[in-house]
Structures are given as C-alpha cells and as structure tokens.
Amino acid sequence: MSTPLKIAVHGAAGRMGRRVVALASEDSALELVAAMENDQHPLLGQDAGDLAGVDTLDIALSSKWPNDADVVIDFSLPEAIDRCIEKCVLHETALVVATTGMTDAQVERLNEASESIPIVWAPSMSLAVNLSMKLAQQITEKLLDVPGGLDIEIIERHHRYKADAPSGTALKFGDLIAEKLGDDTKHVHGREGHTGQRTRNEIGYHAVRVGDNPGEHTIVFGMLGERIELNVAASSRDCYAAGALAAAKWLSDKPEGMYDMFDVLEM
Ligand SMILES: NC(=O)C1=CN([C@@H]2O[C@H](COP(=O)(O)OP(=O)(O)OC[C@H]3O[C@@H](n4cnc5c(N)ncnc54)[C@H](O)[C@@H]3O)[C@@H](O)[C@H]2O)C=CC1
Numbered sequence: 017m018s019t020p021l022k023i024a025v026h027g028a029a030g031r032m033g034r035r036v037v038a039l040a041s042e043d044s045a046l047e048l049v050a051a052m053e054n055d056q057h058p059l060l061g062q063d064a065g066d067l068a069g070v071d072t073l074d075i076a077l078s079s080k081w082p083n084d085a086d087v088v089i090d091f092s093l094p095e096a097i098d099r100c101i102e103k104c105v106l107h108e109t110a111l112v113v114a115t116t117g118m119t120d121a122q123v124e125r126l127n128e129a130s131e132s133i134p135i136v137w138a139p140s141m142s143l144a145v146n147l148s149m150k151l152a153q154q155i156t157e158k159l160l161d162v163p164g165g166l167d168i169e170i171i172e173r174h175h176r177y178k179a180d181a182p183s184g185t186a187l188k189f190g191d192l193i194a195e196k197l198g199d200d201t202k203h204v205h206g207r208e209g210h211t212g213q214r215t216r217n218e219i220g221y222h223a224v225r226v227g228d229n230p231g232e233h234t235i236v237f238g239m240l241g242e243r244i245e246l247n248v249a250a251s252s253r254d255c256y257a258a259g260a261l262a263a264a265k266w267l268s269d270k271p272e273g274m275y276d277m278f279d280v281l282e283m
C-alpha cells in the first residue's frame with residue numbers, strides 16, 4: 017500500500033472545512049495532519065474529527081502551521097489568504113485554494129507564488145459546475161449571431177451567511193462567457209432606477225441570499241421568442257469538498273504552476 021497523502025485544512029472549523037475533514041477521514045489514501053484556524057477561534061484545541069462529526073482524529077484545531085503537510089486545502093476567508101500563501105511558499109507545500117472574494121492584489125500574490133509551488137485555484141471545485149462552465153461557453157458560441165440578439169444574465173443563489181457577492185463562480189461564468197462574446201463585454205451588477213434599455217454587449221449578475229442554499233447558478237440565455245436556462249445546483253457541500261480532495265491528490269505530483277479544476281478534471 018502506498019503512503020497516504022498528508023493534507024492540512026486551512027479554515028477547518030468553517031462550513032466547508034468541516035466537510036473536507038469529514039470526507040478525508042473516510043479516504044485511506046489521505047491523512048489529515050493539521051486543521052488550521054485563526055488564532056482567536058473559540059474552538060482552538062478541539063479535535064477536528066469531533067467538530068466534523070466523524071471519529072476523533074487526534075488532530076487539534078490550531079493556528080500553528082504544520083511542517084509535514086504535502087498539500088494544504090484552503091477554504092477560509094480573503095483576510096486569511098495572504099498568510100496561507102506565504103506559509104505554503106516558505107514550506108514548499110502544494111496549495112488548493114477554494115476561497116473566493118480575493119482582491120486583485122491577492123490574486124497577483126497567488127500567481128507569483130505559483131512560480132515556486134503548484135497551486136490549484138478555482139471558485140468552484142464541483143464537477144457539475146465546471147462542466148456547466150464549458151456548456152455555457154458552447155451555448156454562447158452557438159448563439160453569438162442569433163437573429164434578434166442574445167441577452168445573458170447570471171443569477172446565483174447562496175445561503176444567508178455568504179460574505180462575498182456575486183459568487184466567485186458567477187464571476188468565472190461571466191469571464192468565460194465574455195471570452196466568447198468579445199472584448200467590449202460589460203459586466204453589470206444588478207439594476208435599479210431608470211436604467212434605460214439593456215445594451216447588447218452586457219452580462220447581468222444577480223446575487224440572491226436565502227436560507228441554507230449551498231450554491232446554485234442559473235445562466236439565462238435570452239433571445240426573442242425563446243430562452244435557455246442552464247441551472248446547476250448543489251444539494252450539499254460535499255460536491256465542493258470531494259472536488260477539493262481530488263484536486264489535492266492530482267496536485268501532489270505536479271511541478272510548480274497555476275492550475276484550475278479544468279486541469280484536474282481534464283476538461
Ligand atoms: N471553491 C469552492 O468550491 C468553494 C468555495 N467556497 C469558499 O470558501 C470560503 C469558505 O466558505 P465557508 O466554509 O462557507 O465559510 P466559513 O465562514 O464557514 O469558514 C471560513 C473559516 O475560515 C476561518 N478563518 C478565518 N481566518 C482564518 C485564519 N487566519 N486562518 C485560518 N482560518 C481562518 C474562519 O474562522 C472560518 O472557520 C468562502 O470564500 C467561500 O466562498 C465555499 C464553497 C465552495
């Protein structure tokens with residue numbers, strides 16, 4: 017039997033961190049070596065397995081950075097990402113970044129870090145979402161010259177606790193669609209007041225925050241007389257957690273560089 021891959025989870029007490037810990041604990045190819053949290057977290061010292069609702073794993077929630085992780089999986093917050101990048105570069109540890117809402121400067125730091133360590137960075141680790149992104153590009157391409165024109169709007173729905181809007185996934189859908197629409201695409205966030213008629217070259221974004229929705233994206237391709245709605249919805253967070261673990265395994269033998277879930281899923 018080969019040695020299990022040593023993973024550390026950054027943001028381990030969060031909604032996603034707990035699911036990553038839980039799914040990793042069921043996988044004999046993985047060994048959890050650290051569960052990191054911010055140094056003020058009230059649950060520091062508690063067992064990561066207990067918190068995730070699985071067996072006790074003898075890994076305490078801690079703010080200390082581990083020396084022995086092969087891959088760090090990050091589901092934290094933008095304010096925590098800089099230290100995470102720094103530490104992974106310092107320890108030469110591969111990094112899976114799932115956190116959304118980073119600033120442009122943070123994205124630049126992430127890109128710089130990828131010159132020395134392998135990184136998978138994706139706003140959605142879900143197979144269905146990544147496949148839908150490819151489908152959205154294909155639909156856009158096919159409808160580019162549709163008589164009467166094409167209107168594309170992105171509606172995303174998430175739980176009431178989500179801190180960033182629109183979702184990182186909605187923004188990536190928009191960027192991928194804009195690649196097909198052309199350089200003059202405008203990204204319009206919500207509408208209010210006397211907006212005038214919709215222009216031809218815009219993508220509209222609408223962020224809905226309700227209840228406990230773990231994530232849903234609808235891409236509306238509106239034409240005169242008919243429309244297509246591409247809907248992709250999570251029924252639990254495990255699609256993201258499983259995708260992140262697959263990304264960690266895939267990344268473990270890769271050289272430094274920036275990768276995404278299209279690379280992991282060979283799409
Ligand atoms: N790429 C993907 O597939 C997905 C990405 N996300 C993103 O992942 C992030 C986390 O989402 P949730 O788990 O729902 O949020 P959450 O708020 O439940 O969890 C974030 C955790 O990070 C912790 N944290 C804060 N500062 C820290 C620090 N300095 N060091 C270590 N940990 C720290 C918080 O204490 C919290 O436990 C969000 O940005 C979300 O948009 C969420 C789901 C899927």
Ligand SMILES: O=C(O)C1=N[C@H](C(=O)O)C[C@H](O)C1
Pocket residue numbers: 116139140174175178179182183184185186230231232
């Ligand atoms: O915060 C969440 O929950 C999610 N965030 C990601 C995003 O912003 O795209 C991915 C997923 O939709 C869940």
